[in-house]
Amino acid sequence: MPMLPRPTVFIETYGCQMNVSDSELMLGKLAAAGYDAVDAPDGADVILLNTCAIRDHAEQRVIGRLGELKRHMKPDSVMGVTGCMAQRLGPRLLESAKHVSLVIGPDGYRSLPSLLDGARQGQRVSATTFDLEEHYEDFTPRRFDKVKAWIPVQRGCDYKCTYCIVPTTRGSERSRKLSDVVRETAQVVSEGMTEVVLLGQTVNSYFDGTHDFADLLRAVGTVPGIRRLRYTSPHPNDFSDRVIAAMAETPTVCEHVHLPMQSGSTRTLKRMRRRYTREGFMECVARLRAAIPSIVLTTDIIVGFPGETDEDFEETLSACREIGFMDAFTFKFSAREGTPATRMPESETVSDAVSGERLQRLVDTVRARTRDMNLGLLGTRHEILIEKPARRGDLLQGRTRDFRTILVGGDTSLIGTYMTVEITGTTGHTFTGAPVAARAALPMAG
Numbered sequence: 001m002p003m004l005p006r007p008t009v010f011i012e013t014y015g016c017q018m019n020v021s022d023s024e025l026m027l028g029k030l031a032a033a034g035y036d037a038v039d040a041p042d043g044a045d046v047i048l049l050n051t052c053a054i055r056d057h058a059e060q061r062v063i064g065r066l067g068e069l070k071r072h073m074k075p076d077s078v079m080g081v082t083g084c085m086a087q088r089l090g091p092r093l094l095e096s097a098k099h100v101s102l103v104i105g106p107d108g109y110r111s112l113p114s115l116l117d118g119a120r121q122g123q124r125v126s127a128t129t130f131d132l133e134e135h136y137e138d139f140t141p142r143r144f145d146k147v148k149a150w151i152p153v154q155r156g157c158d159y160k161c162t163y164c165i166v167p168t169t170r171g172s173e174r175s176r177k178l179s180d181v182v183r184e185t186a187q188v189v190s191e192g193m194t195e196v197v198l199l200g201q202t203v204n205s206y207f208d209g210t211h212d213f214a215d216l217l218r219a220v221g222t223v224p225g226i227r228r229l230r231y232t233s234p235h236p237n238d239f240s241d242r243v244i245a246a247m248a249e250t251p252t253v254c255e256h257v258h259l260p261m262q263s264g265s266t267r268t269l270k271r272m273r274r275r276y277t278r279e280g281f282m283e284c285v286a287r288l289r290a291a292i293p294s295i296v297l298t299t300d301i302i303v304g305f306p307g308e309t310d311e312d313f314e315e316t317l318s319a320c321r322e323i324g325f326m327d328a329f330t331f332k333f334s335a336r337e338g339t340p341a342t343r344m345p346e347s348e349t350v351s352d353a354v355s356g357e358r359l360q361r362l363v364d365t366v367r368a369r370t371r372d373m374n375l376g377l378l379g380t381r382h383e384i385l386i387e388k389p390a391r392r393g394d395l396l397q398g399r400t401r402d403f404r405t406i407l408v409g410g411d412t413s414l415i416g417t418y419m420t421v422e423i424t425g426t427t428g429h430t431f432t433g434a435p436v437a438a439r440a441a442l443p444m445a446g
């Protein structure tokens with residue numbers, strides 16, 4: 001009896017690192033169920049889109065892509081939609097896209113193989129039940145990256161900011177056991193990786209019933225073989241003195257924090273229900289810098305939130321000038337169905353033109369500050385971890401501990417290794433660097 005070929009699965013991931021990590025978990029689960037992952041949709045037995053619902057634009061992209069992918073399907077291929085958009089829309093997606101057979105929310109991946117078996121016999125299913133115990137501990141993620149590992153430590157979020165769909169699509173917050181996170185960290189070290197990134201919606205509110213985020217940083221940061229420990233995304237309110245002390249006292253914790261500010265106006269922050277004020281955010285920044293003077297900050301900012309006045313926006317600009325973020329992810333407010341912000345009075349809507357103008361001024365302000373800071377780094381030396389080939393040219397992309405991107409010459413055999421470089425140039429955003437011979441025992445910057 002000739003052996004049937006193993007079924008193939010193609011997965012396309014949208015959105016945040018948590019989704020990348022979920023795709024790795026799904027591929028691991030399917031590999032254990034006999035599937036082979038392929039890098040293109042053509043002729044794949046299963047095509048999965050792991051989706052994001054954070055902004056309307058993200059969902060429109062998926063709807064367009066679902067249409068495009070139809071022509072890559074074989075007659076018996078199965079198309080599935082997973083992730084936050086699947087959780088938000090559920091059966092509505094089956095109605096609107098007849099070639100989609102599976103709609104699975106972020107807590108439903110344990111039954112993926114059996115649901116796929118049903119779909120391959122013609123069933124069409126939507127599975128969006130939350131499971132607050134689920135952390136997929138027994139899954140073996142099939143990692144896309146061979147240099148650093150995404151390690152989820154928490155799922156869901158309890159903050160409920162008025163513009164955010166995440167609590168709706170990922171449920172309430174729950175944390176993995178510290179011992180499971182440490183076990184996974186040791187596993188990735190045994191696979192040759194030296195950098196891990198701990199993932200959570202508000203990762204520094206981590207609590208497994210016994211251990212908090214400070215305990216987690218100290219435990220993961222001292223796993224033999226780990227050289228760099230990062231985490232994303234924290235919430236400003238959860239930087240306790242214990243957490244900041246653990247960051248400062250654990251040498252592997254990198255000197256970079258992505259600290260979402262969202263707005264520099266206390267009035268707007270209140271309406272966003274961010275649960276801190278401008279002063280509270282500034283105080284958090286000051287405490288981080290007092291404990292780790294070389295720390296580098298990046299952030300997320302929304303402009304055009306309902307009711308945002310010119311004065312509110314000026315406060316966002318002034319906060320950026322005062323803090324000096326190395327970089328900022330900046331967005332126009334996007335109303336998400338089902339979030340409290342959509343129930344704010346129509347009269348408070350900020351027009352797309354005004355939002356667009358504010359977005360441009362914000363980008364210019366952050367870029368100008370970043371450029372000034374980066375020009376000041378010419379000639380300084382940094383240890384970089386070579387991550388991958390650069391997008392342009394035949395250079396390699398390396399990352400400093402404080403999250404700066406430095407492009408260097410060299411062949412791909414250097415990927416995954418560390419190198420000391422001297423910064424030779426900057427575009428204002430990324431840098432070029434030249435390797436420094438080991439003999440040069442000059443002081444390192446940052």
Ligand code: SF4
Binds near residue numbers: 157159164202235
């Ligand atoms: S903290 Fe706020 S913005 Fe972040 S995931 Fe939770 S609800 Fe969304």
